[in-house]
Amino acid sequence: MDAADVDEAVYDCVERIPPGRVSTYGAIGRLVGVGPRRVARALSAGGGAVPWYRVLRADGTCAEPVRVRQLELLAAEGVPVRGGRVDLEAVGWP
Incomplete structure (x- = not known):
């Protein structure tokens, strides 16, 4: 699978x-x-058209460069966040 195929997947x-x-x-x-x-590379390179903010680190935290915006978007969807x-x-x- 080439890079473009991985990104699309x-x-x-x-x-x-x-x-x-x-x-x-x-x-x-x-x-x-x-x-x-x-996965992170694909989303940072061109994932703006998909709900990138629904993807988190394994411990349930946000990536620091997008943390504030990601938490806002998740809160708008009713995702419970406690202690970040x-x-x-x-x-x-899934």
């Missing part, structure tokens, strides 16, 4: 995350067949 997967739910870079990577850093962390067991996908 990541975007397709992220688009399937329902509103009010979240996933992790690692979970998306497992679905696509790449590592979590590759999302409860992945409660709202994790």
Whole structure:
């Protein structure tokens, strides 16, 4: 799979995350067949058209460069955040 195909696979997967739910870079990577850093690279390079903010670190925290905006967008969808962390067991996908 070339880089463009990986990016498209990541975007397709992220688009399937329902509103009010979240996933992790690692979970998306497992679905696509790449590592979590590759998922992050795809989203940072061109994921603006998909709900990138629904993808979190494995511990339920946001990436620092987008933390404030990501938390705002998640709150708007009713995702519970406590202490800067999302409860992945409660709202994790898939």
